[in-house]
Amino acid sequence: MNLKPEDLKKISEKMEASTNLRSGAGRAKITVHMGTCGIATGARDIMKAFLDELEASGQKDILFTTTGCAGLCSHEPMATIEIQGESPVKYVHLTKEKVKTIFKEHVMNGKIVEESALGRGSERVG
Amino acid sequence: MQEYRMHLMLCAGTGCVSNRAFDIEKAFNRELEKHNLQDEIQVVDTGCQGFCERGPIMIVQPGDIFYEMLEEKDIPYLVEEHFLKGRPVEKHMYVPKEGDDPIPKLSDIGFFKKQKLIALANRGLIDPENIDEYIGREGYSALAKALTEMTPEEIIKEVKDSGLRGRGGGGFSTGMKWGFAKNSPGDEKYIICNADEGDPGAFMDRSIVESDPHVILEGMAIGAYAIGASHGFIYVRGEYPLAVERIYKAIKDARTYGLLGDDIFGTGFEFDVSVNRGAGAFVCGEETSLIASLEGNMPEPRVRPPYPAVAGYMGKPTNINNVETWANIRHIINRGATWYSSIGTETSKGTKVFSLVGKVNNTGLVEVPMGISVRDIIFDIGGGVMNGKKFKAVQTGGPSGGCIPESLLDTPVGYDTFAKIGSIVGSGGMIVMDEDNCMVEVARYFLAFTQQESCGKCTPCREGTRHMLDILTRITEGKGKEEDIDILLEMSELIGSTSLCALGATAPNPVLTTLKYFRDEYDAHIKEGRCPAKECKSLIQYTILADKCTGCTLCARDCPVDAISGERKGIHIIDPEVCVKCGICKAVCNFDAVRIES
Numbered sequence: 082m083n084l085k086p087e088d089l090k091k092i093s094e095k096m097e098a099s100t101n102l103r104s105g106a107g108r109a110k111i112t113v114h115m116g117t118c119g120i121a122t123g124a125r126d127i128m129k130a131f132l133d134e135l136e137a138s139g140q141k142d143i144l145f146t147t148t149g150c151a152g153l154c155s156h157e158p159m160a161t162i163e164i165q166g167e168s169p170v171k172y173v174h175l176t177k178e179k180v181k182t183i184f185k186e187h188v189m190n191g192k193i194v195e196e197s198a199l200g201r202g203s204e205r206v207g
Numbered sequence: 208m209q210e211y212r213m214h215l216m217l218c219a220g221t222g223c224v225s226n227r228a229f230d231i232e233k234a235f236n237r238e239l240e241k242h243n244l245q246d247e248i249q250v251v252d253t254g255c256q257g258f259c260e261r262g263p264i265m266i267v268q269p270g271d272i273f274y275e276m277l278e279e280k281d282i283p284y285l286v287e288e289h290f291l292k293g294r295p296v297e298k299h300m301y302v303p304k305e306g307d308d309p310i311p312k313l314s315d316i317g318f319f320k321k322q323k324l325i326a327l328a329n330r331g332l333i334d335p336e337n338i339d340e341y342i343g344r345e346g347y348s349a350l351a352k353a354l355t356e357m358t359p360e361e362i363i364k365e366v367k368d369s370g371l372r373g374r375g376g377g378g379f380s381t382g383m384k385w386g387f388a389k390n391s392p393g394d395e396k397y398i399i400c401n402a403d404e405g406d407p408g409a410f411m412d413r414s415i416v417e418s419d420p421h422v423i424l425e426g427m428a429i430g431a432y433a434i435g436a437s438h439g440f441i442y443v444r445g446e447y448p449l450a451v452e453r454i455y456k457a458i459k460d461a462r463t464y465g466l467l468g469d470d471i472f473g474t475g476f477e478f479d480v481s482v483n484r485g486a487g488a489f490v491c492g493e494e495t496s497l498i499a500s501l502e503g504n505m506p507e508p509r510v511r512p513p514y515p516a517v518a519g520y521m522g523k524p525t526n527i528n529n530v531e532t533w534a535n536i537r538h539i540i541n542r543g544a545t546w547y548s549s550i551g552t553e554t555s556k557g558t559k560v561f562s563l564v565g566k567v568n569n570t571g572l573v574e575v576p577m578g579i580s581v582r583d584i585i586f587d588i589g590g591g592v593m594n595g596k597k598f599k600a601v602q603t604g605g606p607s608g609g610c611i612p613e614s615l616l617d618t619p620v621g622y623d624t625f626a627k628i629g630s631i632v633g634s635g636g637m638i639v640m641d642e643d644n645c646m647v648e649v650a651r652y653f654l655a656f657t658q659q660e661s662c663g664k665c666t667p668c669r670e671g672t673r674h675m676l677d678i679l680t681r682i683t684e685g686k687g688k689e690e691d692i693d694i695l696l697e698m699s700e701l702i703g704s705t706s707l708c709a710l711g712a713t714a715p716n717p718v719l720t721t722l723k724y725f726r727d728e729y730d731a732h733i734k735e736g737r738c739p740a741k742e743c744k745s746l747i748q749y750t751i752l753a754d755k756c757t758g759c760t761l762c763a764r765d766c767p768v769d770a771i772s773g774e775r776k777g778i779h780i781i782d783p784e785v786c787v788k789c790g791i792c793k794a795v796c797n798f799d800a801v802r803i804e805s
Binding site for chain 1: 216
């Protein structure tokens with residue numbers, strides 16, 4: 082198989098999600114809180130739901146990551162959505178259905194889903 | 208295919224591999240499977256990530272979490288805590304010095320912060336054995352651009368204008384070199400990549416080949432197109448098995464994609480490479496010796512001119528560049544000469560990779576912009592001298608380089624600035640020495656190396672280095688004569704100006720620079736029979752301080768030659784006649800009672 086110059090682009094596109102993930106480049110970042118409290122209330126299912134949405138959307142420039150407890154255990158499962166250049170938004174009491182809506186509205190269209198959101202921003206560190 | 212949500216970029220460079228990185232990998236895979244995470248989290252073997260001191264290391268992406276000194280027994284806990292529960296584990300994070308807080312992110316660690324990566328742009332970010340990952344980071348796009356949008360003349364002009372100079376040590380303009388090879392008459396021309404890295408303590412070329420082998424192939428293909436060659440050789444050190452393995456894999460994959468072979472990118476350009484393994488002779492790093500070795504002859508340098516650009520491999524025009532030089536090419540083609548020449552100083556452009564070794568806290572591989580001070584490399588990136596000792600000198604450029612003293616630490620890195628103070632950038636070795644290093648011994652050590660590696664062709668190098676080594680050995684044994692210094696200076700001048708190749712021409716450099724900056728140490732050896740650094744065995748004596756010795760008997764028990772006597776709870780004594788000065792007694796003493804006197 083002899084590649085043509087345009088084939089390089091096709092291979093790059095295939096690798097884009099991987100490349101972005103490693104270099105931290107992306108237009109949005111989804112973080113699922115997976116402390117003991119999160120896991121106990123089903124954070125793994127929430128994580129899977131986000132990953133499924135991500136895969137179905139075919140988007141390559143959205144980063145997905147997990148982190149520990151956010152300190153508000155009674156409101157788990159939680160996730161933080163951060164659109165590049167905007168303050169992060171924390172979502173609480175997540176369900177698979179809420180994940181679908183949040184992904185569609187906030188991640189894809191930039192509209193905060195008010196009814197599931199706890200608030201904007203994060204605590205200051207340091 | 209669902210994408211992995213997390214990538215564990217595990218360093219699989221030679222340093223980390225010898226620290227059992229592959230066992231760590233197995234443990235990760237086992238634990239990930241145990242928690243049913245194997246489809247979500249991927250372990251990726253990368254090339255050397257540079258921070259060899261702290262290996263085995265791993266970066267978790269996304270998040271940029273840096274883990275160091277991984278141990279197999281800690282992997283189950285790490286997988287459960289971080290990858291299942293999302294809590295990064297502090298135990299394996301980098302701590303700058305005792306008492307400091309751990310630094311979780313790679314980008315916040317001083318060692319990485321001041322570096323600028325061009326030749327090592329892909330380090331830690333790709334699996335070197337996966338060509339798609341290389342292509343995913345703009346791999347082979349420079350070759351496509353060169354072949355479809357540029358003429359050979361334009362490429363040579365771009366490389367020339369970039370200001371790139373030979374990174375193997377020569378420091379000659381790469382663009383000009385290409386131009387000579389292109390303009391030499393002949394329909395059969397060759398390209399060579401010199402990966403015969405032989406300087407003690409230098410490992411940048413090995414790391415580049417191990418971590419990003421395609422960057423070499425792409426650079427060579429661009430060079431071949433520019434000068435009109437259709438075959439290339441990679442001459443790699445036989446002692447670099449991992450580099451050899453990865454370059455073979457890269458060649459195979461590039462051939463499968465038609466990036467090597469006939470009609471590359473459908474342009475009619477044809478290029479392929481073969482690999483030759485060196486047999487261990489240091490002189491093969493010298494270009495004419497390397498070519499002789501490739502031809503199946505004795506590796507000996509020959510008179511230049513004619514330069515290889517006119518008559519190289521099999522008498523045909525040949526262009527030979529070092530690994531690091533080749534690694535810069537694709538970036539220059541993609542981003543342009545103006546961008547490249549904006550980095551660095553007036554006469555030294557771009558970046559340089561150094562292997563930072565010796566008595567420095569952060570041993571490893573660093574890439575820095577030309578013009579950064581030596582002090583910044585050793586103290587900011589390198590974290591200073593080990594064990595709180597005092598800095599004495601740094602040897603740059605390997606055995607052909609010179610020793611830079613503390614007073615010149617603010618010298619900016621560059622070909623000309625280093626030459627001015629008697630050293631060289633060379634291939635990029637940087638060996639840090641502290642107050643315990645005797646500079647006469649250092650000169651003797653490096654000269655012993657070049658003496659042994661002299662191919663023997665030129666009498667001044669063959670006989671002269673032997674004679675100089677004899678004198679230096681004598682001085683370190685306390686048998687130096689006052690006239691020795693003048694003889695050393697005279698012979699240095701003679702060998703330097705009458706040897707055919709750089710091995711001989713630069714062999715006296717360590718002697719010359721130590722004489723220039725540390726003359727007092729030579730004088731102490733010759734005139735007073737004393738080694739100020741207390742390193743030269745013939746000039747030191749181990750003694751036990753009566754007021755500190757508790758009579759614990761530890762030293763007497765550990766002494767391999769039974770030179771120490773003394774009753775339990777009584778003061779111990781070392782018999783100087785029997786003592787072999789191995790230093791074990793000093794190392795084991797818990798009361799700091801053993802002293803070295805000179």
